[in-house]
Amino acid sequence: MIELLIRLVRRPQGLVGVALLALIAIACLFGPALAPYAPEKIDFLGRFRPPGWQNWLGADQFGRDILSRLMVGARSTVPMALVATFVGSAAGAIIGVGSAYLGGRTDEAIMRTNDAVMAIPGLLMALLLVSTLGNGAGNAVVAIAVAFAPGMARVTRSVALNIRNQDYVKAAIARGESAVWIIFREMLPNVMAPIVIESTIRVSFAVMLFATLSFLGVGAQPPASEWGLMVADARQYMYQAPWGLIAPSAAIALTAIAFNLLGDGLRDALNPKDER
Amino acid sequence: MTPALAIKNYTLDYVTAAGPVRVLHDISLEIAPGEVLGLVGESGSGKSSLAWALMRHLPDNAREIAGSLRLSDTDLQRLGPRELTKIRGRRLGMVFQDPSTALNPTLSIGRQVTETLLQHRGLSQREANALAVDLLGHVELRDPAAIMRRYPHEISGGEKQRVIIATAFGCRPDVILFDEPTTALDVITGARILALFARLREETGVAALYISHDLALVTRVADRVAVLKRGRLVEEAPAADIFRAPRHADTKALVQAVPRPERRLVHDKPGDDVLLAASDIEVHYGRAKLFGDAPPPATRRIGLDVRAGEILGLVGESGSGKSSMARALTGLARFSGKVRFDNRVITGARDMNAAYRRDVQIIFQHPDASLNPRHKVGEILSRPLKLYGGSAAEIPRLLEQVRLPDSYARRWPHQLSGGEKQRVAIARAFAARPKLVICDEITAPLDVSVQAQIIELLLALRAATGTAFLFITHDLNLIRQIAHRIAVMRQGEMVDLLPIEDFDADHVHPYTSELMAASPVPVG
Numbered sequence: 089m090i091e092l093l094i095r096l097v098r099r100p101q102g103l104v105g106v107a108l109l110a111l112i113a114i115a116c117l118f119g120p121a122l123a124p125y126a127p128e129k130i131d132f133l134g135r136f137r138p139p140g141w142q143n144w145l146g147a148d149q150f151g152r153d154i155l156s157r158l159m160v161g162a163r164s165t166v167p168m169a170l171v172a173t174f175v176g177s178a179a180g181a182i183i184g185v186g187s188a189y190l191g192g193r194t195d196e197a198i199m200r201t202n203d204a205v206m207a208i209p210g211l212l213m214a215l216l217l218v219s220t221l222g223n224g225a226g227n228a229v230v231a232i233a234v235a236f237a238p239g240m241a242r243v244t245r246s247v248a249l250n251i252r253n254q255d256y257v258k259a260a261i262a263r264g265e266s267a268v269w270i271i272f273r274e275m276l277p278n279v280m281a282p283i284v285i286e287s288t289i290r291v292s293f294a295v296m297l298f299a300t301l302s303f304l305g306v307g308a309q310p311p312a313s314e315w316g317l318m319v320a321d322a323r324q325y326m327y328q329a330p331w332g333l334i335a336p337s338a339a340i341a342l343t344a345i346a347f348n349l350l351g352d353g354l355r356d357a358l359n360p361k362d363e364r
Numbered sequence: 365m366t367p368a369l370a371i372k373n374y375t376l377d378y379v380t381a382a383g384p385v386r387v388l389h390d391i392s393l394e395i396a397p398g399e400v401l402g403l404v405g406e407s408g409s410g411k412s413s414l415a416w417a418l419m420r421h422l423p424d425n426a427r428e429i430a431g432s433l434r435l436s437d438t439d440l441q442r443l444g445p446r447e448l449t450k451i452r453g454r455r456l457g458m459v460f461q462d463p464s465t466a467l468n469p470t471l472s473i474g475r476q477v478t479e480t481l482l483q484h485r486g487l488s489q490r491e492a493n494a495l496a497v498d499l500l501g502h503v504e505l506r507d508p509a510a511i512m513r514r515y516p517h518e519i520s521g522g523e524k525q526r527v528i529i530a531t532a533f534g535c536r537p538d539v540i541l542f543d544e545p546t547t548a549l550d551v552i553t554g555a556r557i558l559a560l561f562a563r564l565r566e567e568t569g570v571a572a573l574y575i576s577h578d579l580a581l582v583t584r585v586a587d588r589v590a591v592l593k594r595g596r597l598v599e600e601a602p603a604a605d606i607f608r609a610p611r612h613a614d615t616k617a618l619v620q621a622v623p624r625p626e627r628r629l630v631h632d633k634p635g636d637d638v639l640l641a642a643s644d645i646e647v648h649y650g651r652a653k654l655f656g657d658a659p660p661p662a663t664r665r666i667g668l669d670v671r672a673g674e675i676l677g678l679v680g681e682s683g684s685g686k687s688s689m690a691r692a693l694t695g696l697a698r699f700s701g702k703v704r705f706d707n708r709v710i711t712g713a714r715d716m717n718a719a720y721r722r723d724v725q726i727i728f729q730h731p732d733a734s735l736n737p738r739h740k741v742g743e744i745l746s747r748p749l750k751l752y753g754g755s756a757a758e759i760p761r762l763l764e765q766v767r768l769p770d771s772y773a774r775r776w777p778h779q780l781s782g783g784e785k786q787r788v789a790i791a792r793a794f795a796a797r798p799k800l801v802i803c804d805e806i807t808a809p810l811d812v813s814v815q816a817q818i819i820e821l822l823l824a825l826r827a828a829t830g831t832a833f834l835f836i837t838h839d840l841n842l843i844r845q846i847a848h849r850i851a852v853m854r855q856g857e858m859v860d861l862l863p864i865e866d867f868d869a870d871h872v873h874p875y876t877s878e879l880m881a882a883s884p885v886p887v888g
Binding site: 192254255256258259260261262263264265273274277278 | 651691694695696716718721722725726728729730733734735736737738739747748751792796
């Protein structure tokens with residue numbers, strides 16, 4: 089594990105990604121303690137205060153300090169997006185590899201069902217699920233995971249089909265290994281690279297989807313300082329106080345970039361051939 | 365007379381993360397006009413680097429330290445990109461190893477042949493077309509006008525190589541570089557390509573540098589042979605002499621490693637008990653679709669039996685169905701027919717129980733593909749032990765059996781050389797203590813000298829364990845050294861199944877004698 093981390097930070101993109109994610113992790117863990125103000129502290133004199141020494145990133149329509157809200161909001165945004173992506177990717181990867189391994193009619197049946205699910209737009213799917221399961225952040229996570237799984241299954245299957253034809257998989261079949269072993273130990277580690285890259289990109293989508301659900305009133309509920317909700321709230325004051333929109337958007341973008349860089353770094357670090 | 369191609373004191377480095385690595389040390393070679401020089405060496409000896417240096421197509425990390433490369437009176441190293449395009453193809457042609465990747469799959473054959481003619485000979489499209497048809501006819505392609513309209517995937521590998529040779533000869537170059545032009549082809553096709561090369565050479569008087577790892581083959585086509593070892597030129601001699609009287613130790617080792625059918629390596633007789641008897645095996649790929657029938661089976665009612673401790677050779681050109689047999693016997697392909705093993709009748713992959721899986725092991729052609737790149741060697745070897753009984757403590761013994769140090773258990777497959785990887789694959793097969801090991805072209809991707817070591821290892825393991833082998837190969841000389849009986853397959857049918865003693869007799873199938881004639885027998 090430590091060896092992997094060393095290999096990860098040896099490359100510039102890995103280092104930057106890890107550094108950014110460390111900042112985000114600090115915000116998630118210690119945000120409320122470090123924030124200069126309470127996130128819900130209303131200051132009527134400071135409404136739409138531009139960034140300055142009092143409020144470093146400015147204040148919103150209630151005079152709440154945006155920096156404090158961002159730091160506290162990290163906790164309700166990043167872990168949720170991570171969990172949703174992780175669950176969705178894991179389910180999708182297992183379906184994809186399993187489908188590629190089984191092949192023939194089973195593969196056909198699984199993938200056509202998958203296509204049918206994929207035909208429903210992600211947001212609509214998530215909305216449908218949330219409205220069935222009920223509002224709330226937890227159900228939003230489940231909804232996002234379900235919306236992500238089919239896309240992931242498709243990506244994974246295309247890679248796994250190549251792996252399926254490799255001699256080491258044939259060797260495993262010829263030795264009489266169980267399907268579970270072949271799927272999880274022979275094939276899955278070799279499709280990890282695209283899965284890791286695809287899921288790190290999807291973390292940013294998850295943040296956005298989560299924000300959209302919050303915006304539509306079915307995800308996180310106000311006055312929570314979820315980043316997407318903050319973007320949604322600041323939208324109507326865009327011309328008056330653009331910082332209210334820019335700060336959480338930048339936070340989402342930085343998170344997405346951090347995960348992308350980490351994905352690139354991991355791809356290189358996980359590849360044993362890169363040791364030389 | 366100025367030589368057609370002169371390499372003088374040429375030294376080349378590749379700059380890597382670990383510092384510069386010298387690939388060619390002080391190479392000096394000359395090729396007279398009309399002469400063919402063979403360049404022989406193991407993989408990694410730098411022979412392809414030399415070809416790329418001559419084509420001026422070196423990778424970015426290459427550094428030319430010293431020496432000169434001259435094409436008659438032109439200094440190749442001084443040429444700019446524009447002058448180079450005039451030289452390449454026009455005065456210096458090249459034929460690559462793998463014909464399937466040397467042609468652009470999206471352009472018709474005609475376009476690719478006429479392109480060089482238009483570029484270098486200033487012909488009009490009509491003249492170029494006429495000349496191209498002429499050239500293709502000259503390399504013995506049937507119906508060249510039709511071939512012109514086809515795309516690379518519509519012709520066979522041998523035909524593709526002929527097209528490339530026609531293109532290379534098309535501009536009447538001074539020198540042609542051949543980089544292992546027959547390695548990717550099967551024996552008979554390769555032999556025909558060589559015959560074609562000999563004829564064209566006689567007609568055009570072109571000089572050539574013929575690069576190969578196969579000493580036996582080079583001595584048949586070249587006037588002089590140079591042997592390259594780890595970037596150094598160790599010996600240079602006329603082709604007729606180098607095989608009969610090699611001077612340098614490395615050349616002697618190369619000559620020793622070339623398989624000769626008359627030098628038998630196995631002297632015992634197999635037992636009489638039949639270990640595995642297969643009858644009426646037909647291997648099927650793909651199923652009948654909603655519209656359209658299933659493709660025909662890859663093998664047609666093949667029957668063969670392997671006796672205890674026997675080495676049965678299975679030879680044939682590519683596409684003859686010999687690998688399909690290996691897949692059927694290990695349950696990797698769907699088949700119809702019966703396999704009798706250990707008094708059990710098996711009619712499909714479902715009947716293969718753990719005991720059968722343990723007793724019949726397979727070793728694949730490409731060790732790169734048969735070892736999972738994400739598993740360390742120790743884990744790869746531990747699987748058969750876990751499945752078939754045995755403990756992880758046996759891993760050092762398994763490694764020792766294939767003459768690898770135990771520290772290799774902690775290595776990744778990519779840290780091993782091709783021969784070492786194949787040893788790991790052999791160790792994995794023998795971990796199960798099998799009664800029959802199916803070797804599917806296991807030495808084909810290896811150098812001659814490594815091949816000799818692997819064969820020696822297999823025979824030592826056989827002596828220790830009494831295992832029988834089904835040895836699939838296209839190398840007839842090699843299999844005649846070790847097999848007790850040889851089966852010959854062609855287009856899914858078995859044409860011959862003979863004990864080794866009868867192989868020279870005159871009642872063999874015509875195809876078998878054709879195959880024997882095509883196998884390059886060492887000169888001298």
